[in-house]
Amino acid sequence: MNRQLAHLSDEALVLLAARSEESALAELYDRYGRAAYGLALRVLRDPELAEDAVQEAFLTLWRTAARFVPERSKASTWILTLVHRRAVDAVRREQRRRTDSLDWAAEPSVEGVDEDAWLRLQRERVQEALRKLPDAQREALELAYYGGLSQSELAERLGQPLGTIKSRMFGGLSRLRELLGEPGTEVSWTSTT
Amino acid sequence: MDLHDLTAAYAIDALDADEANDYEGHLARCEECREQLAELNDAAASLAFGTVAPVPPPRLRAAILDQVAAERSNVVPLRRRRWVTRGVAAATAVAACAAIVLALTVGRSNNPQIVSLGFTRGANGNATLMVSGLDPAPKGKTYEAWVIPKGKVPRPAGLFRGGKPTTVHLHGVPQKGAVVAVTVEPAGGSPAPTTTPLGTTTT
Numbered sequence: 453m454n455r456q457l458a459h460l461s462d463e464a465l466v467l468l469a470a471r472s473e474e475s476a477l478a479e480l481y482d483r484y485g486r487a488a489y490g491l492a493l494r495v496l497r498d499p500e501l502a503e504d505a506v507q508e509a510f511l512t513l514w515r516t517a518a519r520f521v522p523e524r525s526k527a528s529t530w531i532l533t534l535v536h537r538r539a540v541d542a543v544r545r546e547q548r549r550r551t552d553s554l555d556w557a558a559e560p561s562v563e564g565v566d567e568d569a570w571l572r573l574q575r576e577r578v579q580e581a582l583r584k585l586p587d588a589q590r591e592a593l594e595l596a597y598y599g600g601l602s603q604s605e606l607a608e609r610l611g612q613p614l615g616t617i618k619s620r621m622f623g624g625l626s627r628l629r630e631l632l633g634e635p636g637t638e639v640s641w642t643s644t645t
Numbered sequence: 646m647d648l649h650d651l652t653a654a655y656a657i658d659a660l661d662a663d664e665a666n667d668y669e670g671h672l673a674r675c676e677e678c679r680e681q682l683a684e685l686n687d688a689a690a691s692l693a694f695g696t697v698a699p700v701p702p703p704r705l706r707a708a709i710l711d712q713v714a715a716e717r718s719n720v721v722p723l724r725r726r727r728w729v730t731r732g733v734a735a736a737t738a739v740a741a742c743a744a745i746v747l748a749l750t751v752g753r754s755n756n757p758q759i760v761s762l763g764f765t766r767g768a769n770g771n772a773t774l775m776v777s778g779l780d781p782a783p784k785g786k787t788y789e790a791w792v793i794p795k796g797k798v799p800r801p802a803g804l805f806r807g808g809k810p811t812t813v814h815l816h817g818v819p820q821k822g823a824v825v826a827v828t829v830e831p832a833g834g835s836p837a838p839t840t841t842p843l844g845t846t847t848t
Contacts, residue, residue, distance in 0.1 A: 474713055481706055489705065490698025503705050510709045514716070523824060523845065524683060529690040536693065540658040565699045578695035596659035597692045603659045615650075622653035629688035 462527035463520075470517035477514050484528060485510075487571060488535040494598050495539035496546075505542050509534040536597070543600040581631040589624030592617055652678055656685040657692070762846040764825055772848070774803075774813040774825055779843070781808030782829060789834045790815060791842075793824040804834045819848045 457465060457479040468476035488509065492502035512534050520530060567575075582590050595601045595609070603621070607614045648671035654660050655668050672678050763775040774790055782788050788807050791799040792815060802815040802825070819825060826842040 472717055474710060474717065477713055478706070478710055481709060485701055485706060486698045487693055489701035490696055491693040493699065494696040499702075503701065503708075506701065506705060507709050507712070511712055511716075514713050523847075524679075526687060526690075529687050532690040532693040533686060536689075537658055561697070565697050567697065571694065571698050574691075574694035575697065578691055582692075582695060593657065593692070596654070597657045597689065598696065601659065602661045603654045603664075604661065606659065618650050618654060621657065621659060622650075625653045625656060625685050625688050628691070629684060632688060632691050 462531075463522040466513075466517050466520045466522070466527045466530075469514060470520065477510065480513070480527070480531065481510060484531050486568065487574075488532065490571075491532065491535055492539040495536070495600050496543055501542055501546065502539070505538040506535060509538045512538075540600040544602075578632070581628055584631055585624050585627055589620045589627065592620040593624045593628070596621060649675070649678060652681050653685055656682060656689040762825065762827065762844045764846050764848050766848070772815045772819055774815055774827075774846075775810065776805065776807065776813060776827065776844075777810035779807035779811075779827075782806050785832050786829050787832050787834060788843075789828055789830040789838070791826045791828065791838055792817060792819045792848075793826060794820055795822045799826065799838050801834060801836065804830075821848060823848045 457468070457475055460468070460476075460479070462480065462483065465476040465480050469480065485506065488506045489502055492505040493499065496502045496505060509531070513531060520527065582593070585593070591610070592606060595606055596603070601609065603614060603617050606612075607617045610617070648668055651660060651664065651668045651671075655665060655672075660668060672682065761775075761777045765773050765775065767773070776788075779788060787804045789804050790802040790813050792802040793799045800817065802817065802819075803813045805811050805813050815825070824845050824847055826838070826845040828838045828840045828842050830839060
């Protein structure tokens with residue numbers, strides 16, 4: 453695999469993609485394609501739909517790279533936000549959600565997955581942070597983010613007022629940010645020296 | 646409905662389409678929400694790593710790159726990034742000694758010149774910027790480094806010539822989250838930047 457651009461930051465690659473440099477998009481895919489696919493698969497639970505979501509997200513990245521503002525966002529955040537949005541749109545469109553149980557947002561098994569060491573490290577770190585959240589906050593975040601439920605659906609499903617759901621999501625996400633922001637826990641591909 | 650309340654839900658895509666539209670309209674007018682969203686977006690995106698990621702089928706990569714090649718004839722030229730004068734909500738808090746490498750086009754060359762900016766904060770609080778990849782400044786010009794504290798205007802932080810890897814000792818101590826930028830200026834430097842930055846990095 454050609455990794456001539458491996459020394460560049462994510463943000464630099466987006467700038468090159470904005471100049472229609474295909475190899476920059478390929479490099480971004482090589483960095484985030486697997487995480488993107490894992491995320492889409494988790495939300496959609498269907499390999500074909502997951503592939504479609506990832507493909508659409510990377511094409512959106514390609515088409516709109518010139519609008520990316522590095523001061524506003526990390527490139528990785530932007531890419532994974534695009535993927536997540538596509539996956540959630542698709543899951544809502546397909547109406548594949550089950551109505552009978554809540555466990556469909558549960559973590560899939562690691563068994564049989566040849567997990568990349570770096571990705572495993574990131575997964576364990578994020579999961580550890582999630583475990584530190586109060587149950588109600590974790591539940592709201594997981595059902596919304598991995599399950600694709602809207603806040604109104606969450607309120608209905610959990611039998612809680614919308615305001616409670618909003619504050620659980622805000623509290624959970626803010627706390628998660630603090631936990632992940634602690635030294636040595638940055639999730640990033642940014643080259644460091 | 647208080648739209649401020651929707652930032653977290655928007656960050657994790659938990660709004661329905663109408664709510665998301667309303668929120669985006671609000672976002673365009675609310676700097677506070679934009680800053681908060683930038684922070685929460687990073688946390689939301691890190692959730693993407695919280696699940697097992699099997700290897701995607703190789704055809705996925707091929708399909709994306711094929712599609713991109715097919716669209717390449719409709720090239721949209723790079724818009725130069727607009728110079729940010731009102732300060733920047735730095736979404737990336739880069740730890741001391743972290744370097745961000747930016748690829749930029751300098752001059753008319755078709756080959757992008759790779760400009761590398763590395764920001765380092767010393768133990769005693771002073772700060773240096775390591776710059777490489779810049780050709781010597783043209784005659785009558787100089788490179789100027791700028792520190793842009795969050796929410797403030799750019800402050801001159803030192804002049805240098807380029808042409809070889811250079812360490813610039815920045816004037817003053819940038820606060821965490823400040824942006825460091827480099828521009829070309831008339832010899833002697835400028836009190837405020839007059840050209841588009843060749844590169845930026847966050848501190």
